[in-house]
Amino acid sequence: MTRIIRSLDEISDRYDAVFCDLWGCLHNGVRPFPAAVEALTTFRARGGAVMLLTNAPRPAKFVGEQLDRMGVPRAVYDGIVSSGDAAQDAMFAGAIGQKVWHLGPSKDDGFFEEVPAAWAGRAMIERVDFDEAEGIVCTGPFDEVNEVPEDYRARFLAAKTRGLPMLCANPDVVVDMGDKRIYCAGALAALYEEMGGKTLYFGKPHPPIYDLARRRLTELREVDDSRILAIGDGINTDVAGAMGEGIDVLFITGGLAAEQFGPDQENPDPDLLAGWLGARQQDPQYTVGKLR
Template sequence: MVRFLDHLRELSASFDVLLCDVWGVIHNGVAAFPEPCEALARFRAGGGTVVLITNAPRPAASVEQQLRRLHIGSDVYDAIATSGDVTRHFIADHAGKAAFHLGPPRDQPLFDDLDVAFAAEAGEADYIICTGLFDDETETPETYRALLEDARARNLAMVCANPDLVVERGHKLIYCAGALAELYRTLGGDVTFGGKPHAPIYEQALAQAAERRGAPVARERVLAIGDSVRTDLAGANNFGVACLFVSAGIHASEVGARDNPDAAALRTLFSQASRPPLGVTRKLRW
């Protein structure tokens, strides 16, 4: 049975910490969503702690700049955990190695203050750092098949700084680094992932929450919020925390009308996961 929840306040007394997804939940890359932002701010005002947990392939400071451009204020969250920050630890552990950056120039903050030598071509690299497509408006993963086949022939490892397959930009779905990483895996390539659904980003987020609260946080008092079965729901399940699923996100077209999702379609969607979410909300609101 799918449990629909219209208001975050129905769950607020049961949780101290929210680990909230960003793209598709509080903004779409073009505009902020006022009601979800208000809901998070109201949760914080009641003593709760909010850590934004995102597969953005950039450091938290860079993500915060984007939030400011979208007029999302600091009253909405306490801290930010990013796939980019997790990836930076990998890069630091491979200092001096030649890396081929597969991704757009906007992701350059990922490398700030790190000892990384860049290879002009994949064939000259020791490994690949994938943050996305060079042009995600016009290209698809198939654009990169030949490059990835050559990298696989050279046994190059890849670190994927954004495990998302797609993300909403406005009302359009665009490919992310995860789509390239999955193609590389089908070719037999070795891929390390930096963000959700893998444990390191959740461990970082929980540590940030504990620091803000001044005490360790029990996982049963943590609620993850997100719109992706593959990353948000799977990540919450793997980490042992509850999940509130936002249906009006990247899966909206699979589950019926954006404002009125079909329960049977949701059950089919959740069958991909080890267990269903605690509840489903069409859009996060207080």
């Protein structure tokens, strides 16, 4: 049964490294959460390593620049691993062909322009119009503020008929940007899969992003899985992914599912929490209302 704690400090001596989610844990898409910034900074100051593990569909470089603009101090983390990093490896390896159609906003163009060092000098991926594509790279809706997955049903039917595989660079279904909930690439990929299309996923909860995070962590220090703590608010991504990898989890109830655990987001109702987790057959080691 999950243990409700008051702060990361209660359990931090059990862990040498943290894999921390971003949206809903460290920030809300607009500004960072001061208590979360302090908690991670303190963990690092005591000798722990913090890897930010995010389903952002952009390479880590661009995620870092976004955090800078948002005002997240560099002292919060040692490194960033994104689903964009893991998905890039698959794209440059030719998982969906050489000619791809990009479904996503222009802010994700760096996915194609920032070539990983491991792929420098290799055959480039060519972005083409839909009618010329051998595969689809999905980083989200074109207009993530106003569009919903159903807006793409007709295009997906044409893609499925042609047998185009889709690479989903962000398995998240929704995120909260400030007070507005928006759809992510995962929602589009789920619809395409439901319609019979072939979809490849590379972020949480799927193994490639955890393998990459471990490799990046090893560049800093050797840490056994038993000494890594994953932190996240996504039950089907952060929690399911970490538990599938044998990594302990701190579930943040005050994120995506905040309304499920009572009126006080800082203090989840134990009975509501137990029932909600039981219905989803998930049992994270720890729970806290907000990362602090």
